Structure formats: C-alpha cells, structure tokens
Amino acid sequence: MEFEYSDKVKGLITKLEAFMDEHIYPRETEYAQVLGTMEDRWDIHPIVEELKPKAKEAGLWNLFLPNKEFGAGLNNLEYAPLAEIMGRVVWAPEVFNCSAPDTGNMEVFSTYGTEAQKEKWLKPLLAGEIRSAFAMTEPEVASSDATNIETSIVRDGDEYVINGRKWYISGAMNKHCEIMIVMGKTDPENPNRHTQQSQILVPMKTPGVKIVRPMQVLGWDDAPEGHAEILFENVRVPAENIILGEGRGFEIAQGRLGPGRIHHCMRLIGQAQRALEAMCHRADSRIAFGKKLADQGSVREDIARSSCEIEQARLLTLKAANTMDLYGNKVAAEMISQIKIVAPNMAINVIERAIQMHGAMGLSQDSFLPRGFASARSIRLADGPDQVHMSQLGKRLIKRYTA
Structure with missing residues (x-):
C-alpha cells in the first residue's frame, strides 16, 4: 500500500487545512451563538451559507465523489485525509458539500439513478442548493436487520402508495431538505428476504408526509440538520420514482x-x-x-x-x-x-x-x-x-x- 499521497492530494490537504484555519476554527463559538439566536433553528446556518461559495472558489467541493463528472475524482484512499480534516469540526463537512446523508444519496443517484432523477435531484445536490435524507430506520422493528423494515410500498396504477413510520431520519428536519430516499417493502411475501425491499424517491412536500418531531441524540437536537420522526400516510408518488426497480432496495x-x-x-x-x-x-x-x-x-x-x-x-x-x-x-x-x-x-x-x-x-x-x-x-x-x-x-x- 502506498502511503505517499499524490501531489494533487497533497495540494488539497494544504488548501483544506488553510481553509479550516482561516474560516472554520475561528468561527466555532460564533456558530453556536448564532444557532442559539436563529428564528428558525432548522434553516441553513448563515455561516455555512456564507462559507459554501468560498469553498467552491477554493476548489474544495464535492471531494467525496470518485466520479470526475460529478466530483473531485478522488478514490477512497485519497479522500481519507481530507475527510479526517473536515471531521475535526462536526459541521464543517457541509461547507464543502461533503456531509451525510447527502453524500450517500448523491452516490445513489450517480450510480443507480435514471437520467431524469439525476437531472431533478442530483444536480441541485451537487450544487449544494438543496439537502436530502435517507429514510430507513423504524421505531417498531430492529432496523439493524434491514430485512425487518415494514414500511409498505404498493403499486397502484402509475403510482406507488407508501405507508409507515420512520425515525432518526438525519437531515429531514432541515427546511432545505427537499427529497428523501425511502426504504420499504414492495414484495413482503417473497421467500427471498433480500429482494422484498425497494427504494423510492419521496419529495418532502408530498401530501401524507408528516414530520412528527425532531429526535435528540444524547440531548442534542443537531439543528439545523436534525433527525426527524416521520409518518407516511397514503403517500403517493409517480411510479418512475422507484430506484433501479422493485426488489433492488x-x-x-x-x-x-x-x-x-x-x-x-x-x-x-x-x-x-x-x-x-x-x-x-x-x-x-x-x-x-x-x-x-x-x-x-x-x-x-x-x-x-x-x-x-x-x-x-x-x-x-x-x-x-x-x-x-x-x-x-x-x-x-x-x-x-x-x-x-x-x-x-x-x-x-x-x-x-x-x-x-x-x-x-x-x-x-x-x-x-x-x-x-x-x-x-x-x-x-x-x-x-x-x-x-x-x-x-x-x-x-x-x-x-x-x-
């Protein structure tokens, strides 16, 4: 294994460390103070909003994506020291558009999404214009076993109807979260438990999507991202919102x-x-x-x-x-x-x-x-x-x- 990073990665490390020193560490206290005075704690933080264009201009944007069409073209080994630097401050990755769950969702769109799904959702995510969420965990089942997921996704003509309850859905409290990838069952009777599930796109503003409450993590509400409990009551989305096809979840x-x-x-x-x-x-x-x-x-x-x-x-x-x-x-x-x-x-x-x-x-x-x-x-x-x-x-x- 090669421990010496390329000149490209070394250059990014130097630029990222300089950015953190100039823009992130000096504003940690201010970040917390501003968050405490925000009229809407679930709005995008003004410091993050201010710093995103600076990160883009510095070439420190979408560093996590190995696909050169969408990201920096770094592999996992090359990205590791950069993620480590960003991870030193919990809110810093969003400044560089490298924060979960958006990173995972962008990877899903870029790898499995249709051209229409990429156009509608991947492009604004890559630009940092919207946020997203991934809805899998449920309160009523042991979600550590993903085959237990009980949320139902039923085909009805040209639509799917979704019913279920999810919680600890990271990012879903943020008012700029516009799209969720929802994991549920389209074929619960299939003898192969690993092909019962599907993943489907559900815009946050779809009728029947109800945010029950923000969940806390050891007393933190993690605003402005947050972790939502969400109820899906007869939520209808177009059939083309299914990702990759039924049973591929x-x-x-x-x-x-x-x-x-x-x-x-x-x-x-x-x-x-x-x-x-x-x-x-x-x-x-x-x-x-x-x-x-x-x-x-x-x-x-x-x-x-x-x-x-x-x-x-x-x-x-x-x-x-x-x-x-x-x-x-x-x-x-x-x-x-x-x-x-x-x-x-x-x-x-x-x-x-x-x-x-x-x-x-x-x-x-x-x-x-x-x-x-x-x-x-x-x-x-x-x-x-x-x-x-x-x-x-x-x-x-x-x-x-x-x-």
Missing part, C-alpha cells in the same frame, strides 16, 4: 453503506486527533497539586495510549479504503466491518480521556468535546451497530478458518 443499501461507513470512520479519526491535541495543550498548561498535568504519569499514559489507538484506527481505515479502491466494496466488506467497529469505540475512548483531562470545561459549551463524544457514540449505531458487524465478521472468519 437491499442491493442499493449495501452499495450506499460501504463508502458511508468508512467516511464516518475517517471523520471520527479527525475528531479523535483533535481531542489528542487538546489533551496535550491542556496537560502542558494546567496546574494541579503543584505541578503541570503533563508531569503526572497517568496523564502521559492516557496521551500515549490515545496516540497509539488513533494511529491503529487510521492505518486500518487506510487499508480498508485501499482495498475498496483495488477490489471493490464486497471484497473489502470484512475490513469495512472491522473499522466500523474500531473507529467509533476508539474515538469515544480518546474523547472521554480528553473530557476527563479538561475537567468541568470538557463538559461545557466552551469545548468541542461534548458534541464530538455524542457524535462518536451515535456512530456505534449508525449504518449498523457494533453487534451486527461483529456477528457477520465472526461468521465470515469462522467459515474461512474451518473450511
């Missing part, structure tokens, strides 16, 4: 989630790296019991252990990304599962140590750490909980070594 989901999972891990490594740096600054500046924290053995151990864990996760992420690039997501499935297990737990541990080292400040709104901790903890569930990844990975390994 699980296939699309698997194609979508591979990059999505590793992107989460890349961003979490950035959060953990920033927490490590904050620990070092804190240890060097804080006096307790007559000496610097940096002179306490246990503090040094926590810093050293955190550095080791971050580097281990970073290397596994890069190896998984490289395998995806060379052999495809299916061959890389084991390593994607491995890093999806490792990275969130690593980030939680590192950020927790940083919080402890910062004392009361580590719990406060004056620090990025609480938001980072909540984000890392939620990723242990997002795109498949640890237990599912470990179960599938263990099954694969047992089969391999006992064959």
Whole structure:
C-alpha cells in the first residue's frame, strides 16, 4: 500500500487545512451563538451559507465523489485525509458539500439513478442548493436487520402508495431538505428476504408526509440538520420514482453503506486527533497539586495510549479504503466491518480521556468535546451497530478458518 499521497492530494490537504484555519476554527463559538439566536433553528446556518461559495472558489467541493463528472475524482484512499480534516469540526463537512446523508444519496443517484432523477435531484445536490435524507430506520422493528423494515410500498396504477413510520431520519428536519430516499417493502411475501425491499424517491412536500418531531441524540437536537420522526400516510408518488426497480432496495443499501461507513470512520479519526491535541495543550498548561498535568504519569499514559489507538484506527481505515479502491466494496466488506467497529469505540475512548483531562470545561459549551463524544457514540449505531458487524465478521472468519 502506498502511503505517499499524490501531489494533487497533497495540494488539497494544504488548501483544506488553510481553509479550516482561516474560516472554520475561528468561527466555532460564533456558530453556536448564532444557532442559539436563529428564528428558525432548522434553516441553513448563515455561516455555512456564507462559507459554501468560498469553498467552491477554493476548489474544495464535492471531494467525496470518485466520479470526475460529478466530483473531485478522488478514490477512497485519497479522500481519507481530507475527510479526517473536515471531521475535526462536526459541521464543517457541509461547507464543502461533503456531509451525510447527502453524500450517500448523491452516490445513489450517480450510480443507480435514471437520467431524469439525476437531472431533478442530483444536480441541485451537487450544487449544494438543496439537502436530502435517507429514510430507513423504524421505531417498531430492529432496523439493524434491514430485512425487518415494514414500511409498505404498493403499486397502484402509475403510482406507488407508501405507508409507515420512520425515525432518526438525519437531515429531514432541515427546511432545505427537499427529497428523501425511502426504504420499504414492495414484495413482503417473497421467500427471498433480500429482494422484498425497494427504494423510492419521496419529495418532502408530498401530501401524507408528516414530520412528527425532531429526535435528540444524547440531548442534542443537531439543528439545523436534525433527525426527524416521520409518518407516511397514503403517500403517493409517480411510479418512475422507484430506484433501479422493485426488489433492488437491499442491493442499493449495501452499495450506499460501504463508502458511508468508512467516511464516518475517517471523520471520527479527525475528531479523535483533535481531542489528542487538546489533551496535550491542556496537560502542558494546567496546574494541579503543584505541578503541570503533563508531569503526572497517568496523564502521559492516557496521551500515549490515545496516540497509539488513533494511529491503529487510521492505518486500518487506510487499508480498508485501499482495498475498496483495488477490489471493490464486497471484497473489502470484512475490513469495512472491522473499522466500523474500531473507529467509533476508539474515538469515544480518546474523547472521554480528553473530557476527563479538561475537567468541568470538557463538559461545557466552551469545548468541542461534548458534541464530538455524542457524535462518536451515535456512530456505534449508525449504518449498523457494533453487534451486527461483529456477528457477520465472526461468521465470515469462522467459515474461512474451518473450511
């Protein structure tokens, strides 16, 4: 595996770091203050709106898309250090049009969408003019097993009728969210449970789409993006809104989630790296019991252990990304599962140590750490909980070594 990045990637790293230093880090406090005074918390944040044109002008736009027609033309390995840099601030990826769930949805449109679907939805998403959501998780079933999804999608002439309830639909609270990709069942009696599901496009303003409430994540409402609970009551959309065809929903989901999972891990490594740096600054500046924290053995151990864990996760992420690039997501499935297990737990541990080292400040709104901790903890569930990844990975390994 080649650890030396190309001149193109090095140039993007330099530009992205400079952009973060100039436009993102200095405005973190202001971002939170403005959010607290916004008349509509679900509107696009004015700082993000202001910075998007600057990111476009700097050539830091749609960096995640490997398709040169739509994005920067970077593969997963090349995108990894950029996602890590953006991930250091939880709201930064949107500035560069690299935030979930839009990234996954744009990948779905670019890979599986018809020309009409690309024209209507992909183009404005690529331009950062609208937001989108992906509606899969349901409160009444164990959605970690996607074959459990109960939302019904029934063909009625030239339309499909959708009924069901979804929750934790990230991005759906934002008033600029205009389109959802909804996962449901078109053929619930099919003996093959993996071809019962389909994915269909549902505009947010379609009659029968009812936002029940914003969901919180460990006390955060994650405005202005938010996570909605949504009720679908006899929602009718044109038949051409089906993606790829009936029974292809699980296939699309698997194609979508591979990059999505590793992107989460890349961003979490950035959060953990920033927490490590904050620990070092804190240890060097804080006096307790007559000496610097940096002179306490246990503090040094926590810093050293955190550095080791971050580097281990970073290397596994890069190896998984490289395998995806060379052999495809299916061959890389084991390593994607491995890093999806490792990275969130690593980030939680590192950020927790940083919080402890910062004392009361580590719990406060004056620090990025609480938001980072909540984000890392939620990723242990997002795109498949640890237990599912470990179960599938263990099954694969047992089969391999006992064959």
